[in-house]
Amino acid sequence: xxxxxxxxxxxxxxxxxxxxxxxxxxxxxxxxxxxxxxxxxxxxxxxxxxxxxxxxxxxxxxxxxxxxxxxxxxxxxxxxxxxxxxxxxxxxxxxxxxxxxxxxxxxxxxxxxxxxxxxxxxxxxxxxxxxxxxxxxxxxxxxxxxxxxxxxxxxxxxxxxxxxxxxxxxxxxxxxxxxxxxxxxxxxxxxxxxxxxxxxxxxxxxxxxxxxxxxxxxxxxxxxx
Numbered sequence: 001x002x003x004x005x006x007x008x009x010x011x012x013x014x015x016x017x018x019x020x021x022x023x024x025x026x027x028x029x030x031x032x033x034x035x036x037x038x039x040x041x042x043x044x045x046x047x048x049x050x051x052x053x054x055x056x057x058x059x060x061x062x063x064x065x066x067x068x069x070x071x072x073x074x075x076x077x078x079x080x081x082x083x084x085x086x087x088x089x090x091x092x093x094x095x096x097x098x099x100x101x102x103x104x105x106x107x108x109x110x111x112x113x114x115x116x117x118x119x120x121x122x123x124x125x126x127x128x129x130x131x132x133x134x135x136x137x138x139x140x141x142x143x144x145x146x147x148x149x150x151x152x153x154x155x156x157x158x159x160x161x162x163x164x165x166x167x168x169x170x171x172x173x174x175x176x177x178x179x180x181x182x183x184x185x186x187x188x189x190x191x192x193x194x195x196x197x198x199x200x201x202x203x204x205x206x207x208x209x210x211x212x213x214x215x216x217x218x219x220x221x222x223x224x225x
Contacts (some may be wrong), residue, residue: 004151010063011147014139017056017066018116019077021048039111050127050135059137064142077200080183088176093222096172105212105223112209113216128209133201140181141188141197142166158185172223180204 001009022045036044057064096103105113108128112121140161148157162181168176184197191197212219 004147006063007143007147007150010060011139011143013056014053014143017052018049018135018139021052022046024048037111039107039124040061040120042107043120043127046127046132046135047123050131053135055136057142063146064138064197065193067191068195068199068200069191070196073187073191073196073200074203076187077183079204084176084179084183085177089222092176103222103224104170106170106173109208109212109219113212113219125209125213127172129206131204133205134198135167137184137188137194137198137201142194145185145188152176154189158182158189161185 022042025045025048026041093103104110108124112124112128144164145157145161148160162178162185165181165184166174166178180201184201187200188194188197
């Protein structure tokens with residue numbers, strides 16, 4: 001089978017394994033009427049989906065390159081933050097409010113900022129900081145990037161994976177997430193592997209979640225209540 005076809009098959013399998021378990025968890029929850037909130041159901045779905053994708057990535061590990069260059073990647077992340085941070089936390093909210101467009105915080109950030117939720121709080125933190133970055137990078141910058149790159153061009157892979165990555169997030173943060181997707185894709189493109197983009201994604205999600213937990217009032221400074 002041609003390499004381009006194999007890469008597409010891998011991407012399709014990865015997509016199914018990433019998203020279908022979450023849909024099944026939501027349907028089961030609805031059918032049995034379990035007393036869980038939307039975020040908690042979503043966390044269980046992500047656990048199932050990212051877990052399935054992780055197993056598939058391990059089986060197909062030779063199809064992915066795991067190049068990890070932490071110093072190089074973190075330096076690029078720091079430089080990127082010099083622009084991204086003021087743009088997202090000052091300019092973006094100001095423009096959105098001037099346009100009259102609601103800017104709610106992501107559900108997960110509101111959830112971890114709202115206080116203890118038993119074991120689900122730490123499960124949510126684990127998914128948001130570790131499992132989600134790992135799973136999203138394996139799919140978007142791993143299997144999907146490879147499928148597009150092999151059949152087209154690496155810059156097309158960078159553009160398409162960044163756009164699709166943004167579209168899977170809540171509408172209020174799509175534009176900032178698009179910027180992050182371009183950064184993660186650039187790192188993937190330059191290193192040739194997913195290791196460095198996974199690291200940066202984990203770092204970014206971890207400090208964001210920690211700020212929401214330790215100083216929840218900061219959410220109200222940026223987002224609408």
